[in-house]
Amino acid sequence: MIGVRLYLAQRLSALVMAPLMIGHLAVMIYAVQNGLSAEEILSRTQGSLWWGAFYGLFVIAVSIHAAIGVRAVVYETAGLPERILNPLTWAIGVSLFVMGGRAVAGVVL
Amino acid sequence: MHRRAEVLDVLVWRGDANGGGYHSYGVPAQESQTVLDVVTWIQQNVEPTLAYRFACRVGMCGSCAMMVNGEPRWTCRTHVKKVFGAKGLVIAPLRNLPVIKDLAADMAAFFDKWTAAEGRFHPSKSRNDAMEPISPEAPNRVAANAAIECINCAVCYAACDTVTANPDYFGPAALNRAWTLQNDVRDAGYTVRQDAVSSSGGCFNCHSHQSCMTYCPNELNPTASIAGLKRLSALSYLTGGKAR
Structure with a gap:
């Protein structure tokens, strides 16, 4: 159900996610200390290659990590066969990537 | 109180792959008594058809594991006084394996x-x-x-x-x-x-x-x-x- 490639993909995506998550939380807490409007946030993120790369990488890592994690949960609770699990894993990963990608595009472009 | 003067209240799962349930037994309490001693007493004195598995009785062969009060244990090295709980002693075949008969799991x-x-x-x-x-x-x-x-x-x-x-x-x-x-x-x-x-x-x-x-x-x-x-x-x- 989980082979070496999926295992490595999940661990490596976690490795990418961990510092990005800490960065996300730290910036969020710092940025709202004195109150910050949506316009002010967008003025900093729009057109920023750096924030686009930061959250773009975050979305890619989350899509990989969550899809494999949900695959394990679904298998162990519903016992679905691999012929269903494999497309389901891809569907979850692609859905998260598209939704996250739209969100990143919304604040960066 | 389930531990009456000198008698242990023991529930033992009996059945096979098609199903079964717990049977109640009163087993004389003894000093330094193991869970395997309890099962053996039941088989030798009350239920000659009770199926279970053991060999060495000293924790070397790995044959006698069962679920004891919901936890997997080697019964030959598990003292009754260590595991006897509010519900007495509840003994069942090993979890995660099919049952052959009574306490004997299919390995x-x-x-x-x-x-x-x-x-x-x-x-x-x-x-x-x-x-x-x-x-x-x-x-x-x-x-x-x-x-x-x-x-x-x-x-x-x-x-x-x-x-x-x-x-x-x-x-x-x-x-x-x-x-x-x-x-x-x-x-x-x-x-x-x-x-x-x-x-x-x-x-x-x-x-x-x-x-x-x-x-x-x-x-x-x-x-x-x-x-x-x-x-x-x-x-x-x-x-x-x-x-x-």
Whole structure:
């Protein structure tokens, strides 16, 4: 159900996610200390290659990590066969990537 | 109060693969009495048809494991006074395995998974070769020694929630055995075993719940062994099989 490639993909995506998550939380807490409007946030993120790369990488890592994690949960609770699990894993990963990608595009472009 | 003057209230699961239920027995309490003593007393005095499994009675053979008050235990080394609870003593066949009859679980799947995980020794020398010198201090020997005292009792297999949820998963005992062999310099099956433990039922399914470590009667740590296999498999994959 989980082979070496999926295992490595999940661990490596976690490795990418961990510092990005800490960065996300730290910036969020710092940025709202004195109150910050949506316009002010967008003025900093729009057109920023750096924030686009930061959250773009975050979305890619989350899509990989969550899809494999949900695959394990679904298998162990519903016992679905691999012929269903494999497309389901891809569907979850692609859905998260598209939704996250739209969100990143919304604040960066 | 379930422990009347000199009599223990004991519930024993009786049945077969088609189902069954708990039967109640009163067993005379004795000093230094083990759970296996209780089961044996019931069979010899009340229920001659009660099926259960044991051999050595001293914690070496791994035959007598059962669920005792909901937890997997080696019954020959489990004293009644240690486990007797508010509900008395509730004895059932091992979890995660099919039942043959009463307290005798079908161990076939357990040992089939040992085979699937390449839990057998692959000889690398013949009797004509010189004996391989093994240093007890060598790191791989130290790693193997830490995991080698498994008695195949299947307590860890019964304790593992991942085995419950994932019937393809080899389980802690088989992977622990594979880990000892991956650290044995005399063994010639490293590559084939690495493929086996990296397969879809292999080490990557372990969620590190550590129930195996908690319940192992020999105080082994199969979770650590499985973590070792994950490390070896990942390194092997990343280096195209060159890392060992």
